[in-house]
Amino acid sequence: MGFWKKLFGGGKQDAGSQETVSPREYLLREVEAALAEDSSVEEVRRLPDDYGLHFTRNGESVQTYLDNLFAETRELSPEQRAQVIRRFLAAFSGTKASQSTWEEVQARLLPVVRSAAFGVMAPPSDAPTRTLVARHTIPCLRELLVVDQPDASMYVQHEHLAEWGVSEEEAYVTAFANLARIQDVGVDLQEERPSPVWSVDSEDSYETSRLLLPGFLASFAGRVSGRPIAVIPTRSTLVIAGDQDPATVSRLCDLGEREFEASARSISPCLYTVDDAGRVVPYRRAGHDALALRIRRTHMRFAMGEYTAQKEFLDEQHEAKGVDLFVASYGAMTREKDDAPLSWCSWSADVDALLPKTDVVVMHLGEEDILPVPFSVVQRLAPDCLTLVPELWPTRYRTTGWPPPRVLEQLRAAGVDIGTYEVP
Numbered sequence: 001m002g003f004w005k006k007l008f009g010g011g012k013q014d015a016g017s018q019e020t021v022s023p024r025e026y027l028l029r030e031v032e033a034a035l036a037e038d039s040s041v042e043e044v045r046r047l048p049d050d051y052g053l054h055f056t057r058n059g060e061s062v063q064t065y066l067d068n069l070f071a072e073t074r075e076l077s078p079e080q081r082a083q084v085i086r087r088f089l090a091a092f093s094g095t096k097a098s099q100s101t102w103e104e105v106q107a108r109l110l111p112v113v114r115s116a117a118f119g120v121m122a123p124p125s126d127a128p129t130r131t132l133v134a135r136h137t138i139p140c141l142r143e144l145l146v147v148d149q150p151d152a153s154m155y156v157q158h159e160h161l162a163e164w165g166v167s168e169e170e171a172y173v174t175a176f177a178n179l180a181r182i183q184d185v186g187v188d189l190q191e192e193r194p195s196p197v198w199s200v201d202s203e204d205s206y207e208t209s210r211l212l213l214p215g216f217l218a219s220f221a222g223r224v225s226g227r228p229i230a231v232i233p234t235r236s237t238l239v240i241a242g243d244q245d246p247a248t249v250s251r252l253c254d255l256g257e258r259e260f261e262a263s264a265r266s267i268s269p270c271l272y273t274v275d276d277a278g279r280v281v282p283y284r285r286a287g288h289d290a291l292a293l294r295i296r297r298t299h300m301r302f303a304m305g306e307y308t309a310q311k312e313f314l315d316e317q318h319e320a321k322g323v324d325l326f327v328a329s330y331g332a333m334t335r336e337k338d339d340a341p342l343s344w345c346s347w348s349a350d351v352d353a354l355l356p357k358t359d360v361v362v363m364h365l366g367e368e369d370i371l372p373v374p375f376s377v378v379q380r381l382a383p384d385c386l387t388l389v390p391e392l393w394p395t396r397y398r399t400t401g402w403p404p405p406r407v408l409e410q411l412r413a414a415g416v417d418i419g420t421y422e423v424p
Contacts, residue, residue, distance in 0.1 A: 024051065027070050027081075034085050068132075068155045071119035075264045100147070102164035108148040109156070109175040113208050113232065115267055116140045116393050117309035119155070131158055133168055136393045138280055140306045141268060143212055145175050153205070176213065183210050195225040195245035200238040208232040208267060211280060218278040229273045229283050233259035234266055243273070243283070246291055253294060270299050288340065296423075297334065297341045304332045304343070306394050307356045314354065314392075326353040327396075335419060342423060344372070349402045355386070357395040359423045360416065365408070372421070377414045382407050 028046070035041045035055055044055040052065035069088050073081045119132050133156045135143040146153035161171060186202030187210075198220065200207040210216050211230055217240065220228040226244025231237070233256045241248050252271060260269035271283035282299055285292040307330035314327045331344045343358040355361065361378050363371040379386060386397040403411060 023074060024070055027073065028053075028066060030081070031066060031069070031085055031089070034082075034089055038089070068119070068157075071132075071155070075266070077264060080264065100164075102166055105147045105164065106174050107178065109171060110146055110148055110153075110178055110206055111172065111175045111209055111212050112144050112146050112153070112206065112235075113138075113212055113267060114142050114144055116142055116306045117313075118142065119144075132156070133158060133161065133171065134393075135172065137212075138272070139282055140303050140394050142393065143172075145171055148205075179206065179209055179213060182206070183213055183216060190239075195242055195248040196223060197248065198223070198240040203236075205236065207236050207238045208234075210238060211272065215278055217272070217280055218274045227273055229271050230280075231256040231269075231271055232267045233257075233269055234263040236265075243285065249285070249295075250291055253291075253298065257298065268302055270302050271295055288338065290339075293339055293341065297339075300332050300341045300343055303394060304330050310392070310394060310396075324352065326351050328353050328355050330356040330358060333418075337419075340423070342418060342421065344418070345375075347399065351399070353399045354389065354392070354396045355399060357397070360418060360421065363411065371412055371415045372418050373411050373415050374421070376424075378411065381410050381414065 028051070031053060032044060035044050035053070038057070041055050041057045044053060046053055047063070047065075051067055051070070052063065054063045056062070069085070073084050076084065116136075133145050137143060145156035147156065156171065158168075161168060164171075166174075182202065182204065185204065186200050186207070188199060188201055189196060190199050191197040200210055211232055217228050217230055220240050220242075224240065224242030225248075226242035228240060229243050229249065229252065230240045231252045237255075237259055239252060239255060241252055243249050249271070256269040256271065260266045272280050273283040275281045283295060284299075285295050311327045311329060314325075317323075318325050318327070328345045328347070331346070332341065333344070334341050342360060343356075344360040344362055345355050345358045346362045346364065347353060347355060348364040358375055360372045361375050363373060363378075365371055382403040385399060385401045385403055387400050389396050389398050
């Protein structure tokens with residue numbers, strides 16, 4: 001998957017017709033076709049108000065939602081998707097289905113890290129109990145919960161927590177306690193020279209989850225040369241090194257970008273490290289040399305892909321509900337003189353908008369009067385004009401007013417030249 005790929009893809013042509021269908025509809029038809037081939041299944045029908053199916057198998061009534069399956073399979077090849085669909089339907093082939101209890105699932109609960117765009121189209125916002133349980137701790141990534149199963153993992157939704165009678169906090173504490181028991185499995189030193197490189201080869205499908213464990217990445221201080229850095233380009237790839245040797249850092253960049261591009265289950269091409277408190281944060285290399293700029297560009301491109309996917313989802317949602325709300329694009333550029341990256345968004349008066357968090361806000365003061373201002377300065381000088389929307393990730397701010405003349409003058413004085421502005 002490329003940096004610029006639209007994560008939800010375009011429509012597909014249905015076999016044998018000229019009809020173009022959405023990816024969600026296409027998957028629905030694939031599941032219906034798979035059920036039609038099963039002689040034990042009858043009375044397959046779509047749920048009238050949800051993305052799912054009701055069917056009868058061996059006399060047993062089954063109702064299943066397909067939101068998680070869509071999120072899990074949207075980037076897979078047709079062959080891989082067919083295999084996942086078969087495994088998904090096989091879960092309903094047993095005897096009388098029953099809801100799992102907390103006692104049955106708590107030992108199999110684990111955290112996973114996914115891109116921010118993963119699963120945002122499922123389920124719809126007017127079904128809040130069926131949204132995925134998620135925490136937002138690392139920019140453009142989400143911490144989700146899954147129940148580990150033999151053939152597949154079930155993503156935990158808020159309705160599951162309600163069924164189990166546990167809080168979100170209790171579920172995360174349990175999941176991380178389970179992960180802590182396997183954190184050292186498969187952690188091996190791959191290279192010692194010129195700079196130590198470690199990887200997680202546990203083959204348990206939770207290699208990248210280790211990065212979420214408090215103190216895990218920080219524990220490599222002293223085992224690597226320099227500040228610990230990590231890359232998680234795919235769900236099964238976690239490689240850790242130090243940032244002292246530029247050649248080693250460059251190799252991690254190569255690995256991250258190459259595997260992210262090639263994998264159907266990519267996460268992020270970026271490098272991550274820990275702050276002074278031991279929290280995992282995006283890695284920023286000091287200076288303006290080629291390697292430092294490359295790392296910054298990779299973060300910017302990844303953010304652009306996540307914001308593009310978010311904008312597509314929000315635009316579709318607003319159109320369906322008749323909401324007049326402009327979702328601003330995340331713009332990205334590199335300066336000609338030194339290839340330094342810069343992100344920007346556009347803000348106009350009298351436009352109700354959702355702005356992405358960028359380096360610069362380009363304010364439109366008139367037809368030919370534009371004013372680029374650092375985003376942090378806009379937040380400081382006009383705090384009443386922007387309101388954080390906590391449910392959106394990556395971060396967006398709702399414009400709640402246009403700055404008054406006095407504040408506009410202050411903003412004009414703080415304006416920057418995009419061609420020469422140095423991002424802090």
